[in-house]
Amino acid sequence: MDRPRPFPAPTPLTEPYWTACRRGELVLQRCSGCARFVHFPEPSCPFCGGAELTYEPVSGRGRVHTFSVVHRAFLPGFAPPYVVAWIDLPEGARVFGDVVGCPPEEVRIGMPVRVAFDELDGFGPIPHWRPAA
Secondary structure, three states, X not given: OOOOOOOOOOOXXXXXXXXXXXXXOOEEEEEOOOOOEEOOOOOOOOOOOXXXXXXXXXXXXXXXXXXEEEOOOOOOOOOOOEEEEEEEOOOOOEEEEEEOOOOHHXXXXXXXXXXXXXXXXXXXXXXXXXXXX
């Protein structure tokens, strides 16, 4: 029997992100000092050191910046092959996630994608990236 995928472990720092996912909304931290988006959540801005980071909604549209096809299972619940990618958003942010909804061999750098929230049984919605129609 396959073991289930592990759950994310929300913390006070990441809870606003997961709350937004439950609403079907993608939010990222944005630094009030330099106005840059930060992903993954951080306690301070990795660009300028600013301490005031608020969560703001982003479009959920993007393009694949780079990707890897994983052919070996490192965690339970991830059936290879699967794609992990850095996605460039039009807001200037770069986010990390998996690309689903197409065979791995069809993923390309520059491919337009859109965020989609799929239910992780026992946890709630988590974001994935799907080819944009």
